[in-house]
Amino acid sequence: xxxxxxxxxxxxxxxxxxxxxTARQIVEHFLDRIEQIxxxxxxxxxxxxxxxxxxxxDIDARLDKGETVGPLAGVPIxxxxxxxTRGVPTTCSSKILEHFVPPYxxxxxxxxxxxxxxxxxxxxxxEFAMGSTTESSAFAPSANPWDLSRVPGGSxxxxxxxxxxxxxxxxxxxxxxxxxRQPASFCGVTGLKPTYxxxxxxxxxxxxxxxxxxxxxxxxxxxxxxxxEVIAGHDPRDSTSAREPVPDYATELEKEVxxxxxxLPREYLAEGIxxxxxxxxxxxxxxxxxxxxxxxxxxxxxxxxAVATYYIIGTAEASSNLARFDGIxxxxxxxxxxxxxxxxxxxxxxxxxxxxxxxxxLGTFALSAGYYDAYYLKALKVRRLIKxxxxxxxxxxxxxxxxxAPTVAYKQGEMIDDPLSLYLADIYTSATNLAGxxxxxxxxxxxEGGLPIGVQLMGRPxxxxxxxxxxxxxxxxxxxxxxxxxxxxD
Amino acid sequence: MTRIxxxxxxxxxxxxxxILSDEELAGFQEQLDKIIGYFEVxxxxxxxxxxxxxxxxxxxxxxxxxxxxxxxxxxxxxxNAPDKTDEAYKVPVVIESS
Numbered sequence: 001x002x003x004x005x006x007x008x009x010x011x012x013x014x015x016x017x018x019x020x021x022t023a024r025q026i027v028e029h030f031l032d033r034i035e036q037i038x039x040x041x042x043x044x045x046x047x048x049x050x051x052x053x054x055x056x057x058d059i060d061a062r063l064d065k066g067e068t069v070g071p072l073a074g075v076p077i078x079x080x081x082x083x084x085t086r087g088v089p090t091t092c093s094s095k096i097l098e099h100f101v102p103p104y105x106x107x108x109x110x111x112x113x114x115x116x117x118x119x120x121x122x123x124x125x126x127e128f129a130m131g132s133t134t135e136s137s138a139f140a141p142s143a144n145p146w147d148l149s150r151v152p153g154g155s156x157x158x159x160x161x162x163x164x165x166x167x168x169x170x171x172x173x174x175x176x177x178x179x180x181r182q183p184a185s186f187c188g189v190t191g192l193k194p195t196y197x198x199x200x201x202x203x204x205x206x207x208x209x210x211x212x213x214x215x216x217x218x219x220x221x222x223x224x225x226x227x228x229e230v231i232a233g234h235d236p237r238d239s240t241s242a243r244e245p246v247p248d249y250a251t252e253l254e255k256e257v258x259x260x261x262x263x264l265p266r267e268y269l270a271e272g273i274x275x276x277x278x279x280x281x282x283x284x285x286x287x288x289x290x291x292x293x294x295x296x297x298x299x300x301x302x303x304x305x306a307v308a309t310y311y312i313i314g315t316a317e318a319s320s321n322l323a324r325f326d327g328i329x330x331x332x333x334x335x336x337x338x339x340x341x342x343x344x345x346x347x348x349x350x351x352x353x354x355x356x357x358x359x360x361x362l363g364t365f366a367l368s369a370g371y372y373d374a375y376y377l378k379a380l381k382v383r384r385l386i387k388x389x390x391x392x393x394x395x396x397x398x399x400x401x402x403x404x405a406p407t408v409a410y411k412q413g414e415m416i417d418d419p420l421s422l423y424l425a426d427i428y429t430s431a432t433n434l435a436g437x438x439x440x441x442x443x444x445x446x447x448e449g450g451l452p453i454g455v456q457l458m459g460r461p462x463x464x465x466x467x468x469x470x471x472x473x474x475x476x477x478x479x480x481x482x483x484x485x486x487x488x489x490d
Numbered sequence: 491m492t493r494i495x496x497x498x499x500x501x502x503x504x505x506x507x508x509i510l511s512d513e514e515l516a517g518f519q520e521q522l523d524k525i526i527g528y529f530e531v532x533x534x535x536x537x538x539x540x541x542x543x544x545x546x547x548x549x550x551x552x553x554x555x556x557x558x559x560x561x562x563x564x565x566x567x568x569x570n571a572p573d574k575t576d577e578a579y580k581v582p583v584v585i586e587s588s
Contacts, residue, residue, distance in 0.1 A: 099570075100570055101569065101570065103562055103566035103567070103569060103570075104562070104566075196546045196547060197547050210544060210545045210546065236554070239552040240545075240547065240549065242547070302535075304531070305531060305532055305535060307528075308528060308529045308531050308532050309532065311525070311529070312529055312532075319506065323507075326507075327572060328571070328572075328579055328581055329570070329571060329579060330570035330571060330572075331570070331572070332572065333572035333573060337582070338582060339582055339583075340581055340582045340583075340584050341507075343581070343582055344507045345507045345508060345509050346509060348506075348507050348508055349508050349509040349510075352508075354514075357506075357508055357510075357518070358518065358521060358522070358525075360506045360508065361499070361502045361503060361506050361508070361518065361522060362522065362525060362526070364502050364505050364506045365494075365498070365502045365522070365526065366529075368501075368502065368505060374533075375526075375529060377542055378532050378533075378537065379532065380542030380543055380544055381537035381540040381541070381542050381543075382532055382535060382537060382540075383542075383543045384540050384541055384542065384543035385535070385537070385540060387543060387546065419521055419525065420521070420524050420525050420528060423525070423528075434546070435546055436546025436547060437546075461547075
């Protein structure tokens with residue numbers, strides 16, 4: 001039997017249906033791998049071994065009887081621990097939700113179950129998805145599989161690290177200002193942030209509701225297409241989910257890229273970008289020209305305002321969303337006798353970490369009387385200008401090629417005391433969320449210390465197909481994906 | 491430029507229902523001052539006549555029939571409550587009896 005760990009999600013599924021392997025064998029293989037490796041990575045908060053084996057037994061039994069199975073049958077998947085799973089702890093890597101067990105499944109979790117994917121467990125994140133290193137997890141930081149002394153990025157760092165370390169072929173994350181694409185870049189995997197509204201957010205514990213979007217981690221764009229097709233589509237339980245048809249992404253992905261037009265935004269290749277990252281973006285542009293695509297310079301003139309706009313709007317929405325954590329209905333409650341006001345304040349103060357407190361206070365400030373116009377309203381106006389930049393640019397090109405993060409993965413602890421510097425590193429990702437656009441990040445080489453460098457493609461709303469096609473063509477034409485982290489014990 | 495003082499941080503913490511130690515207050519004051527100072531980059535941009543954009547999609551009202559459907563059972567709804575009876579959440583006394 002070939003090493004199951006190295007097969008794509010699509011190949012695992014095909015082997016299962018062909019009878020070459022059982023779902024139980026696949027699941028045991030990945031559970032063993034998690035057992036061996038995850039002590040060093042810390043990708044998982046919870047491993048659902050028993051439920052995974054039960055699901056595998058159910059799939060095998062149905063295959064034995066000749067029944068049909070779903071499009072992801074037998075494929076293991078890891079979920080970011082801010083996606084609600086019925087009967088399985090969903091912690092947001094926060095002390096306040098440490099013992100929270102949701103009474104319902106997120107829509108994406110229901111859809112994965114219907115597709116017969118097998119849930120392996122829940123992955124670590126920056127607390128409430130606020131951060132870009134996974135170090136603000138209240139439990140423990142996760143490590144980057146390429147270099148255990150580095151961060152995997154964040155906030156979906158556990159999901160990215162799980163796929164990079166072959167602990168799962170697929171994972172889901174959420175992206176509010178880059179939280180899928182940046183860890184995908186740092187860990188050398190494919191991360192897709194769909195258009196706002198493409199995937200139902202029902203059951204995603206909210207950080208910033210007008211920016212949050214659930215998306216995919218996989219080794220390659222083909223698996224991203226497979227997974228997106230399962231989770232995308234309208235959901236009556238999320239009134240912001242779009243009524244757009246879901247294309248056959250796997251077929252769309254195989255189409256030609258010759259003749260497509262790619263824009264290279266000059267503001268993204270200016271001051272502040274590391275030389276190795278800039279070189280990777282320019283090399284990717286050359287590769288696309290070699291594939292017959294046209295690459296042109298474009299301008300996104302309001303780029304320098306994106307980080308401030310994102311942090312004002314994101315924290316304002318967070319301050320409102322996180323008001324629900326009051327120690328009454330669920331979550332941690334402070335001990336002792338006190339009045340209700342103290343109960344709220346003490347439960348929140350004990351249960352929430354510093355980065356979450358910082359963002360709640362920033363958002364409360366931006367929304368408070370006397371500051372609302374100068375900060376929140378101003379940011380909403382600039383958001384309009386940022387969106388218009390993209391609308392104008394994407395009227396002339398099919399998509400935009402850009403860096404994901406200014407550098408390769410940081411050393412653990414390097415940025416922990418400097419929140420503003422970390423915020424500024426969201427410069428290339430946060431504007432996409434403000435505009436609601438789809439974007440895909442994928443490995444495009446290695447830089448300093450042999451660490452992976454990702455690039456991203458951003459596209460028009462609901463045109464994920466074009467992004468997947470271009471990312472797939474890049475992978476076919478280059479061999480960056482052959483570099484792998486080395487996790488054999490010394 | 492707006493300077494964020496410890497008084498401002500205390501007010502914001504109070505509105506946020508957060509209690510800060512003196513040490514936390516000093517730390518957050520320094521950080522929030524720096525971050526909010528950075529936000530002022532937006533002031534260099536003229537936004538006269540620009541409509542605010544609260545949401546990336548063209549949102550329309552969504553209507554549905556007002557039909558009775560199953561919702562979470564009382565048992566499920568109470569399952570995660572830190573303090574409860576068989577049928578209700580328990581909270582501290584809100585209105586004192588005279």
